[in-house]
Amino acid sequence: MDFKWDSEQQSFRATVRAFLSEHLPADWEALAHGPGSAAQSTFSTKFCGALATAGLLVPHWPQHWGGRDADPWMAFILAEEMWAAGEPRGGQYMNVNWIGPTLMRFGSEEQQARYIPPMARGETIWCQGFSEPEAGSDLASLRTRAERNNGSGYRINGQKIWTSYAGVADTCFLLARTSVGKNGISIFLVPMDTPGITVRQIPSIIGEGDIHEVFFDNVEVPKTAILGAEGQAWEIVRTSLSLERVGIPRFALAARMLDRAVATLKKSGRFNGGAIEQAARAKAACEATRLYSYSIIDQRKRGLPPGPEASAARFATVTAERLVGEFVVEQLPDALAGGDPLLLAHHQRAIVAGIASGAAEIQLNLIATELLRMPREPR
Amino acid sequence: MDFKWDSEQQSFRATVRAFLSEHLPADWEALAHGPGSAAQSTFSTKFCGALATAGLLVPHWPQHWGGRDADPWMAFILAEEMWAAGEPRGGQYMNVNWIGPTLMRFGSEEQQARYIPPMARGETIWCQGFSEPEAGSDLASLRTRAERNNGSGYRINGQKIWTSYAGVADTCFLLARTSVGKNGISIFLVPMDTPGITVRQIPSIIGEGDIHEVFFDNVEVPKTAILGAEGQAWEIVRTSLSLERVGIPRFALAARMLDRAVATLKKSGRFNGGAIEQAARAKAACEATRLYSYSIIDQRKRGLPPGPEASAARFATVTAERLVGEFVVEQLPDALAGGDPLLLAHHQRAIVAGIASGAAEIQLNLIATELLRMPREPR
């Protein structure tokens, strides 16, 4: 058991940092505020192109698809550095983490040829059409319908909500119901310029362009738009969630922002008393979360399937971001009033942490059932 | 709206304090540890006798029963001072608060004549036979059975648990099932020396003599032992719970112990840094709880029935005791290792607060339903 990085890992991290310091413009931190904004997306596409050229966009992908089979630690070091910088890849982190790998596993040859190479070149932005009004995170009550049309395709009608990046995405990874029940849900890969799709931005605390409603009004797609088989969504989503379960290293930004807030307070003689205890508590939570996440990478590296510890890591992340967020609001409130755009961006993203991509409460339930083996709640 | 005490109230409080400083012996604080112990009960009986003689045991009772119709504020001032002193009345606080008043309302003439005068003289200790193994606080699943015997009485069989003061009580306020369903539960007033009753003390963190199992093995009681009508337990208990709902001013001891712990820390130069914040937080919780409790007395004084605020006061009490308890464990741990018997007693009683007499969780449910008017949980 060893908690140190080997020399290859250290040098990879140094490479990523060097890339960031070369490619992030002076105004990057101001851009980081408002993920999904047009300005950030324009920048991200340029940035991801450069990452791809440098071999740093999809190093963990197979060589066949433009990667170099780098191990899970490399992918995670990359993600840590990106996230700590405020995630200049924008929405493209999803392509790299799970949409690409899911297409490699379940996509048809045609779909793979069409969608994967542009992802590997950093040219494409996706959005995920999962959540619906009234359904929350409850997939079983999904209502968007895809019915066979007169030709050999489908006609899609329905509404998605909370969709990140929908305003700038070119393709949607869409869940729609093709028949009743849990096995009646299918996945469609839908170009966002297909007639009948309307996107409405929802004004939010998180900043410009982050969340949207997406309306599907008689949207016609060919049969080839379906990913895998009709009704296979449940299985595919479970796999992609397990790819995503490693999670985003949100703690990396939280820890960096905590360091920054402490440094600012020290400079102005305000790091004392309760601020010290609060900062230390947040620091411990960040570092505990970091190790939780590493333990999951370690399991993946050893070829083990992601276990319930992934839920624990997620919930620990929520707590760490919360503690850093509260520290800043209480001890360095000026940061959120024109003082520091990246601290502001962190605050805004931390709001989302406990809510998006598997609410904290869902993680707690999974932990109780899978890790503690407590009896399930009756429905 | 006025948060000051009037002169009558101030002088009553002074009287109670003077009584306490005259009648509490030097070793009282050591006795306070282990409520329900033989030593404490012996002292309490003597002490309550003296209280009765001074007109301070049941001042809020009607004159007819030895009181002087003092208003709810007086009763609460008395309770505050008693509890702040470590409750030298021992188990007799129950007589004064709700067993006596319940008998006044529901008892037969014979029962009233038999049981109330000795209560008013401070001579008698009761225990309440409510909880049962496996039933918890769920009255509907009560199993102890009282069946008609061959004569005109009942034969009781069953088991009670968590019974405070059972080792020293002379009478039990017992719930037993006389037929099926919610309206099949009756209350019996049972002398603890009735053949067939066995008491087993459960060794506990709280100290000697606090909790017991009580076994009823073919215990024969006359028909006259029943309080009210057969099957009336639900109604009577609801009334007595509402009498009890004002609650015990546990915050008074918590606040005093906090003051004492802070004074001790100051003396040895240990009141600084995190100790200051923790003490201040606990202080605010104690004072908020005090006002919550006062608001309930104020309602009672105005003849209003106790509302859901009583549950809020209870939960606030749990929090206040918890914060004081944690403060002492972290900042003055020596108090619990031979350092201060009353701080030890407070710690032990605080353990019980969140659990006994309507667990904290039950209060939270009541608050959600009655105060917030949220929809009920499905059963």
Add this chain to the structure above:
Amino acid sequence: MDFTLTSDQSALTSAIDRLATHFEAMPTDFYGFTLAGTQLEKELTDGEYFDIAGIPDLGPLTATMAVERLAWLPCTAEIALSMLVRPHLATELPRPFAVIENGRPGRFVATAKTLLIINGDDIGVAHPSVDAVEAVDSLYAYPMGTFTGNASVTTLSGSDAANVRKWLRIALAAEISGLLHAAIASTVEHLSIRRQFGRSLGTFQALRHRMAECTVLAGGVRWLVLKAASTEDEGDAALAALHAQESATRIVYDLHQMLGAMGMTLEHPLHLWTYRIKALLSELGGRGGQAAAVAALCFNSEAA
């Protein structure tokens, strides 16, 4: 000890309640961060409500209840300082008021006619010219502003400063108390309506318990605020402000957690209260500042 209101107090709180109810009934077609209560400000001025505390039969306690009630509104105006702090300054000073604490941006600074300048233990008074203050964009749901420092500052005496600080604490706690009330009510409404897994969210035990805990905390804040306004005691003021900031930190997090994605939008009003609360968490030294005051003022060594 008597918690009934006098008939004068009842009459005034009823009037405030009617005024507030009128604003609550108005449709808010607003999706920004700060909803300025321009009309509210006007009606309060016209009704001479900013002077409640000075009327003998009403006094600061009634003014505190007004501050608390008006904080329920989705819109905001500079009410608390004008109603509760302004009356305790030696001379009549022009409103709106604002506070600049250790040079940081403050609420309502850009439009303030009177600034209270806090630097460590000192409090000074200044009347900034229009170009000495500037609005600042922020996430907080108050209009925030900065002060360039170009104005003459009159420093208050120690006892005046202590008195002002006491009323600042009560004003802070009263405002937080009202905001907590509104934020909780808004969340309860959402949970009671919204369904998931075939049930109203409000029937889920974990959510019910958390809401109940929030309510108990908020109720405690309110009682401490009312007591402080009634006794006008420095220690009581510190206790109220501490419990307000302490409870609010936890409640704000819990409410956003329970409201879920809806609470991230500007279309649901929750943020109008929670992002006002967030601006208040650091004021007057934050929890640490209030705790130090409580430690200095509230421990009774003799009774221990």
Add this chain to the structure above:
Amino acid sequence: MDFTLTSDQSALTSAIDRLATHFEAMPTDFYGFTLAGTQLEKELTDGEYFDIAGIPDLGPLTATMAVERLAWLPCTAEIALSMLVRPHLATELPRPFAVIENGRPGRFVATAKTLLIINGDDIGVAHPSVDAVEAVDSLYAYPMGTFTGNASVTTLSGSDAANVRKWLRIALAAEISGLLHAAIASTVEHLSIRRQFGRSLGTFQALRHRMAECTVLAGGVRWLVLKAASTEDEGDAALAALHAQESATRIVYDLHQMLGAMGMTLEHPLHLWTYRIKALLSELGGRGGQAAAVAALCFNSEAA
């Protein structure tokens, strides 16, 4: 970064696990406050387990895992200091060890052969005679004792003291980690078996969520402890001790709350773990002490 154990580490942790399992299987007919592990102490001595940290292929990390695992047991003995602190003193000193912090009673003091005497920043070493120590009755589930101060004390150098303090923090955190694990497991077992309102308690959402939160906290403590034992870094040790004391305060309360009345009895073993934890919450300066160390050691201004 690699979290697999070496074969030597695996062999040792398996041996410790077998030894512990044996003690866990023994019926404990014990209803007191402190269950002394006399037989455990003997077997650890006989098996030379107290010297694990000094064996090159095992080292302090393996010793830390042993301390953590042995803290799961209902009985207790002076293990953590002997396994983790003793090896870092310049000379071989006799065990059992105990700590006297600022004159307060300490764990295992009455039977200690070596005392570490902490006074503010200083740490001294003393070997008390039998009449210089005395057992004290307490609520804590460790044997507690006091030291009269009648023994010659050798003060450690600043760097030795810092090193000892680091290992004291790791020992503290490892012990808390193990105790938390056992206390949580014991509560989960109770909740899964016990029924109320016709359902297993473990099916109630509010209880499930609280247990899950406790588990996440306890898991975080364990990771920080293992890292600190591996890196032997002072800052890592302070983080582990802080997170341990911080998490434990909350977990202990929650577990007792969830266990209900059963947790008040000495017939259920929960208190054997929670009342050991309570004794540890104030050690080494408590949360405030660890936080000060974290603040001094762990903030990286350059990367910010």
